[in-house]
Amino acid sequence: MSNNTQSKKESSLIAENGPWAAVGEHPNAITNRFYTYERVQEIVAFIQNIVPAKPEVAIICGSGLGGLAELVVDKVVIPYADIPNFPRSTVAGHRSNLVFGILNGISIVCMQGRFHPYEGYTTAACAFPVRVMQMLGAHTLIVTCAAGGVNKSYRVGDIMLIKDHINFPSMAGNNPLIGHNDERFGKKISFCLRPRFPPVGHAYDRQYASQMKQIAAKHNIELREGVYCALGGPCYETIAEINLLRVLGIDAVGMSIVHEVTLGAHCGLRMLGLALITNKCLSEYDSTIEAVHEDVIRISELKANELQQLILDFVGGVKTNKT
Numbered sequence: 001m002s003n004n005t006q007s008k009k010e011s012s013l014i015a016e017n018g019p020w021a022a023v024g025e026h027p028n029a030i031t032n033r034f035y036t037y038e039r040v041q042e043i044v045a046f047i048q049n050i051v052p053a054k055p056e057v058a059i060i061c062g063s064g065l066g067g068l069a070e071l072v073v074d075k076v077v078i079p080y081a082d083i084p085n086f087p088r089s090t091v092a093g094h095r096s097n098l099v100f101g102i103l104n105g106i107s108i109v110c111m112q113g114r115f116h117p118y119e120g121y122t123t124a125a126c127a128f129p130v131r132v133m134q135m136l137g138a139h140t141l142i143v144t145c146a147a148g149g150v151n152k153s154y155r156v157g158d159i160m161l162i163k164d165h166i167n168f169p170s171m172a173g174n175n176p177l178i179g180h181n182d183e184r185f186g187k188k189i190s191f192c193l194r195p196r197f198p199p200v201g202h203a204y205d206r207q208y209a210s211q212m213k214q215i216a217a218k219h220n221i222e223l224r225e226g227v228y229c230a231l232g233g234p235c236y237e238t239i240a241e242i243n244l245l246r247v248l249g250i251d252a253v254g255m256s257i258v259h260e261v262t263l264g265a266h267c268g269l270r271m272l273g274l275a276l277i278t279n280k281c282l283s284e285y286d287s288t289i290e291a292v293h294e295d296v297i298r299i300s301e302l303k304a305n306e307l308q309q310l311i312l313d314f315v316g317g318v319k320t321n322k323t
């Protein structure tokens with residue numbers, strides 16, 4: 001290749017991708033480049049070819065919580081591996097399936113397995129399926145996760161309704177919306193296309209939260225309500241970090257959800273978040289108990305029934321809301 005051709009190629013790369021494209025760049029800068037609107041559209045078209053029905057509710061299952069998909073009837077299961085350009089879940093307790101069907105009378109799509117930044121994916125790659133599900137027709141997103149109990153009053157097995165979150169990766173400059181803001185994502189609301197600076201103060205829908213509280217009361221399930229915080233992982237927290245999170249008023253800690261909710265807010269989804277407290281976070285130096293993922297999955301699977309009951313009832317209510 002001549003010097004001239006080489007430099008033309010480099011300039012077009014730079015024009016397309018920014019000044020660092022030709023020489024490599026800081027990983028935070030590449031976040032939303034791969035899953036362009038066109039690529040997401042291709043994935044949506046691929047899925048619609050297999051499942052023409054429009055899902056109304058999208059559900060993302062956390063560690064050990066994928067059993068919810070077993071309750072879906074008239075099911076169509078698409079392994080992530082069969083979908084062009086779809087990542088794979090690499091973590092135990094996360095199957096890699098997109099499950100379509102009917103849950104308590106409503107058409108849903110359920111991610112049996114999510115993606116975490118510590119698996120090596122950018123936050124944008126972790127969260128882009130939210131856009132896929134929205135483009136397929138979903139107007140509501142339910143995110144579930146396993147989390148460590150930071151709040152000292154929380155017990156293992158508690159379910160926490162997520163009132164709000166602290167997105168530590170984003171505070172450190174790692175947000176899935178970094179990069180080009182494609183306003184075609186999401187639906188047009190009045191004159192406001194998806195904005196460059198999306199508000200997330202009300203990302204968790206207050207009406208959905210109060211419906212969930214009523215459902216929990218009906219089933220005699222004690223529901224906690226608190227603030228979830230995401231750290232990058234994959235290490236669990238140090239004792240000093242847990243003590244810091246406590247000072248900050250955080251109730252539960254995990255390594256997911258926040259990037260999904262960010263894209264959900266950007267594309268106008270109504271959202272509900274539920275965290276299952278799978279372990280108490282260590283906060284004393286003389287304690288020998290450490291968090292382990294095997295316990296996280298074991299507790300999730302053990303308590304999955306309660307969580308499933310709540311989601312089942314909630315989804316039924318979403319249907320009523322829509323009419």
Ligand SMILES: O=P(O)(O)O[C@H]1O[C@H](CO)[C@@H](O)[C@H]1O
Nearest residue numbers: 062063145146254255256296
């Ligand atoms: O948030 P989910 O996917 O439920 O998984 C949680 O469990 C894993 C740690 O045990 C981390 O991935 C943490 O985020």
